[in-house]
Amino acid sequence: MYGLNKLYLLMEKQHNRGQDGAGMASVKLDTSSSTPYMMRSRSNSTQPIADIFGKIGAEIKELEAHQPDIQQHPEFIKAHLPALGELMLGHLRYGTQGKNNVEFCHPFLKRSLEKSKNLTLAGNFNLVNTEELFNSVDLSMGEFQRQSDLAAMMEVIYHYLAMESDNTNGNPSLQKVLENAAAKFDGGFTVGGLVGNGSGFVLRDGNGIRPAYYYTDDEVIVAASERASIRTTFNIGEDRVKPLPAGHALIVDPQGDFKVARVLPEMEKRACSFERIYFSRGGDEKIYRERIALGYHLSQTVLEAINYDLRNTIFSYIPNTAEVAYYGLVKGMEDYLNKIKVERILSWEKDFTREKLEEMVNRKIRQEKIAIKDVKMRTFITADSGRNEMVQHVYDITYGTVRPGTDTLVVIDDSIVRGTTLKESIIRMLSRLKPKKIIIVSSAPQIRYPDCYGIDMSRMGDFIAFRAALELYNDRGMQQSVRDIYQECKALEQFDQLHTKNVVKQFYKPFTAHEISAKIAQLITAEDIDIPVEVIFQTIEDLHNSCPTNTGDWYFTGNYPTPGGNRVVNKAFINFMEGIETRAY
Numbered sequence: 001m002y003g004l005n006k007l008y009l010l011m012e013k014q015h016n017r018g019q020d021g022a023g024m025a026s027v028k029l030d031t032s033s034s035t036p037y038m039m040r041s042r043s044n045s046t047q048p049i050a051d052i053f054g055k056i057g058a059e060i061k062e063l064e065a066h067q068p069d070i071q072q073h074p075e076f077i078k079a080h081l082p083a084l085g086e087l088m089l090g091h092l093r094y095g096t097q098g099k100n101n102v103e104f105c106h107p108f109l110k111r112s113l114e115k116s117k118n119l120t121l122a123g124n125f126n127l128v129n130t131e132e133l134f135n136s137v138d139l140s141m142g143e144f145q146r147q148s149d150l151a152a153m154m155e156v157i158y159h160y161l162a163m164e165s166d167n168t169n170g171n172p173s174l175q176k177v178l179e180n181a182a183a184k185f186d187g188g189f190t191v192g193g194l195v196g197n198g199s200g201f202v203l204r205d206g207n208g209i210r211p212a213y214y215y216t217d218d219e220v221i222v223a224a225s226e227r228a229s230i231r232t233t234f235n236i237g238e239d240r241v242k243p244l245p246a247g248h249a250l251i252v253d254p255q256g257d258f259k260v261a262r263v264l265p266e267m268e269k270r271a272c273s274f275e276r277i278y279f280s281r282g283g284d285e286k287i288y289r290e291r292i293a294l295g296y297h298l299s300q301t302v303l304e305a306i307n308y309d310l311r312n313t314i315f316s317y318i319p320n321t322a323e324v325a326y327y328g329l330v331k332g333m334e335d336y337l338n339k340i341k342v343e344r345i346l347s348w349e350k351d352f353t354r355e356k357l358e359e360m361v362n363r364k365i366r367q368e369k370i371a372i373k374d375v376k377m378r379t380f381i382t383a384d385s386g387r388n389e390m391v392q393h394v395y396d397i398t399y400g401t402v403r404p405g406t407d408t409l410v411v412i413d414d415s416i417v418r419g420t421t422l423k424e425s426i427i428r429m430l431s432r433l434k435p436k437k438i439i440i441v442s443s444a445p446q447i448r449y450p451d452c453y454g455i456d457m458s459r460m461g462d463f464i465a466f467r468a469a470l471e472l473y474n475d476r477g478m479q480q481s482v483r484d485i486y487q488e489c490k491a492l493e494q495f496d497q498l499h500t501k502n503v504v505k506q507f508y509k510p511f512t513a514h515e516i517s518a519k520i521a522q523l524i525t526a527e528d529i530d531i532p533v534e535v536i537f538q539t540i541e542d543l544h545n546s547c548p549t550n551t552g553d554w555y556f557t558g559n560y561p562t563p564g565g566n567r568v569v570n571k572a573f574i575n576f577m578e579g580i581e582t583r584a585y
């Protein structure tokens with residue numbers, strides 16, 4: 001029961017990573033031939049974790065009705081409770097392809113009569129070469145397979161597992177299996193697998209795009225996408241949880257021995273920076289400090305934008321993720337204010353009174369909680385359909401905090417992707433408070449290019465930065481240049497060369513980041529709002545200064561770590577030009 005409870009906790013702690021559904025699988029060791037040794041359960045109900053574990057709880061109750069002390073008899077409960085096993089795998093789904101049906105929820109499971117050929121897989125990932133993968137193992141795809149990178153991954157790993165299993169009399173080397181399989185995947189992935197013979201693995205992509213951490217002691221071997229979830233669940237210190245190195249796999253054999261082995265050749269490390277900015281929870285020690293730094297680095301630009309007028313400026317943030325970056329921004333403001341206080345006081349020499357000194361010392365950065373998020377839901381990782389409406393209703397506002405016509409409002413968010421949160425909700429609400437000006441600050445740089453490695457931002461036309469640049473082309477009568485970029489993409493496509501370079505970088509070349517920001521400000525402000533709005537973005541340089549270990553920045557710079565990335569961005573552009581609404585992978 002220990003393991004099951006820990007799995008439940010780990011999953012609860014990573015709810016932030018997926019709301020589309022959940023699933024778990026388990027494998028029992030040393031079972032008698034009549035006991036089923038592998039199970040899987042999935043749910044896409046509104047509370048999927050509660051649904052899955054609620055059912056397990058009900059089964060335990062039923063067993064206890066017959067045998068009240070069953071929990072004191074591990075072997076007995078193991079034999080009767082399908083979910084209980086020595087090996088367990090849990091997953092929260094954030095669909096980056098396919099549908100939100102339960103069929104797409106992880107783990108997937110492939111059964112066979114031979115124990116070592118039973119495989120269950122779940123992961124935090126996105127692959128861009130699903131079709132190629134099916135071809136590589138000579139399988140044809142149906143409608144479902146076409147939409148599931150996990151199905152493709154399953155077939156490839158299974159192909160090598162079955163082969164290895166035959167060659168070794170049912171004792172496959174997972175290292176060999178993964179060496180062969182992983183080399184074929186183009187994407188960002190952290191994936192966990194359990195095999196019916198009682199072995200298991202966690203595999204991380206060669207660029208370390210997706211995060212993976214592990215912890216071992218005498219009792220457990222555990223891995224998860226976020227360090228903080230392992231720390232809290234097992235109540236351990238920062239240094240006890242290690243990152244799984246890029247291109248490596250953590251492999252556990254049926255006896256419970258483990259190793260961390262390289263399965264992919266050494267590649268450039270490009271861990272996803274969006275994990276640090278938004279996706280991961282901010283409770284992790286390092287991520288917390290990085291988010292503080294992101295906010296802090298923006299303070300000079302913000303000071304300039306408010307003309308250093310701290311008396312008439314109120315600072316706030318858009319909940320929830322931006323909260324930590326907000327603290328960083330406020331720290332920057334405080335540092336500036338304190339410097340001013342010291343300079344002023346020194347300039348008085350002896351000419352001051354107690355009141356004058358008190359007034360100066362008590363000057364503060366004006367902070368208010370202006371936006372309130374009523375529902376504890378991450379709208380960004382919610383399926384597109386219905387997101388606009390959800391965003392409209394999820395936020396509320398605090399009245400009576402702003403002096404109308406006098407105060408400028410500075411509000412920080414962690415990222416501006418489609419601009420929906422701002423346009424559909426925040427700007428309109430803030431304008432009801434009648435500030436003199438609204439300044440929106442983004443702790444992430446402008447998102448200009450799609451992600452295809454596990455963050456669901458894949459359609460070019462969705463990005464507010466893209467739409468802003470497009471407007472600038474129109475304003476300046478430069479539409480022909482856009483058509484030229486399209487022609488170049490089409491020419492590459494014709495010769496199957498889309499993967500060779502990111503043509504879309506040219507699309508942003510004619511404009512400065514400032515010009516695009518100014519246009520974004522226009523686009524997120526509805527026509528009937530007459531309060532000036534300004535938008536300030538993080539610079540790429542300060543992103544890297546703030547998050548030095550996560551250098552993956554393709555959505556900001558267009559520099560993709562794998563050939564599939566270039567293909568996706570060019571294809572996304574073609575899709576946009578041709579009015580095709582689907583994802584480009």
Ligand SMILES: O=P(O)(O)OC[C@H]1O[C@H](OP(=O)(O)OP(=O)(O)O)[C@H](O)[C@@H]1O
Pocket residue numbers: 278318319320321322373377378379380381413414415416417418419420421422
């Ligand atoms: O520009 P957009 O396309 O609207 O996306 C950006 C917004 O989405 C995310 O918030 P989310 O609601 O996911 O959750 P949070 O509470 O974690 O901030 C992010 O923090 C931004 O606020």
Ligand SMILES: NC(=O)CC[C@H](N)C(=O)O
Pocket residue numbers: 018092093094095096097098104123124125126127149150454
């Ligand atoms: N990150 C995940 O939860 C799974 C992503 C996977 N590509 C899917 O769409 O199912």
Ligand SMILES: [Mg+2]
Pocket residue numbers: 318319320321322413414
């Ligand atoms: Mg948010």
